[in-house]
Amino acid sequence: AQSVTQLGSHVSVSEGALVLLRCNYSSSVPPYLFWYVQYPNQGLQLLLKYTTGATLVKGINGFEAEFKKSETSFHLTKPSAHMSDAAEYFCAVRYSGGYQKVTFGTGTKLQVIP
Amino acid sequence: SAVISQKPSRDICQRGTSLTIQCQVDSQVTMMFWYRQQPGQSLTLIATANQGSEATYESGFVIDKFPISRPNLTFSTLTVSNMSPEDSSIYLCSVFTPNTQPGGNNEQFFGPGTRLTVL
Numbered sequence: 001a002q003s004v005t006q007l008g009s010h011v012s013v014s015e016g017a018l019v020l021l022r023c024n025y026s027s028s029v030p031p032y033l034f035w036y037v038q039y040p041n042q043g044l045q046l047l048l049k050y051t052t053g054a055t056l057v058k059g060i061n062g063f064e065a066e067f068k069k070s071e072t073s074f075h076l077t078k079p080s081a082h083m084s085d086a087a088e089y090f091c092a093v094r095y096s097g098g099y100q101k102v103t104f105g106t107g108t109k110l111q112v113i114p
Numbered sequence: 115s116a117v118i119s120q121k122p123s124r125d126i127c128q129r130g131t132s133l134t135i136q137c138q139v140d141s142q143v144t145m146m147f148w149y150r151q152q153p154g155q156s157l158t159l160i161a162t163a164n165q166g167s168e169a170t171y172e173s174g175f176v177i178d179k180f181p182i183s184r185p186n187l188t189f190s191t192l193t194v195s196n197m198s199p200e201d202s203s204i205y206l207c208s209v210f211t212p213n214t215q216p217g218g219n220n221e222q223f224f225g226p227g228t229r230l231t232v233l
Binding site: 034036041042043044045046049090101102104105106107 | 159206223
């Protein structure tokens with residue numbers, strides 16, 4: 001079975017500060033890992049994904065995440081928060097290969113303080 | 115990529131009625147997925163819909179409550195039947211990128227969602 005845990009349902013950072021959103025997963029096989037962003041009243045948008053290869057993945061809007069197998073983590077970071085980053089972020093995992101079911105974390109709401 | 119549209123974008127319904135949500139994709143896809151996002155919660159998969167076969171429902175969801183149609187490779191509907199306030203959620207349609215072989219590096223896309231409020 002696969003599962004995702006996001007630590008912290010709400011995270012507040014000051015504008016210009018580092019953003020760190022935590023995600024830990026469990027999977028019995030090599031996983032594919034994803035971060036999605038959901039702006040208010042909008043659908044989900046893929047930020048970045050890890051499938052194979054380089055463990056440091058760069059996504060849109062300056063976000064990146066690092067797959068650490070030893071820590072079963074896939075934390076999302078951004079060096080400098082912008083007001084437009086305020087949204088809800090979801091980590092997700094699925095088994096590698098094929099049309100497999102995706103399991104989502106409970107989400108982290110990011111607040112950016114001016 | 116895939117562009118997904120949903121109708122309606124939002125609705126307010128009375129208890130005991132039913133609502134059918136439509137999902138249209140701009141390209142042919144093998145599998146379509148319906149998710150529910152209850153207020154303040156994450157996404158939960160309701161069912162997987164393949165064209166030409168019955169939908170596969172996840173634990174806790176049944177066909178009588180959430181009948182799904184998949185008449186062709188670009189369209190699906192989800193009906194929320196005999197609604198109660200607990201059905202108030204955002205319902206999202208999702209697909210994997212088209213023309214991707216099983217075992218490949220698939221990417222998942224989501225529609226904008228249908229925000230349902232049941233009074």
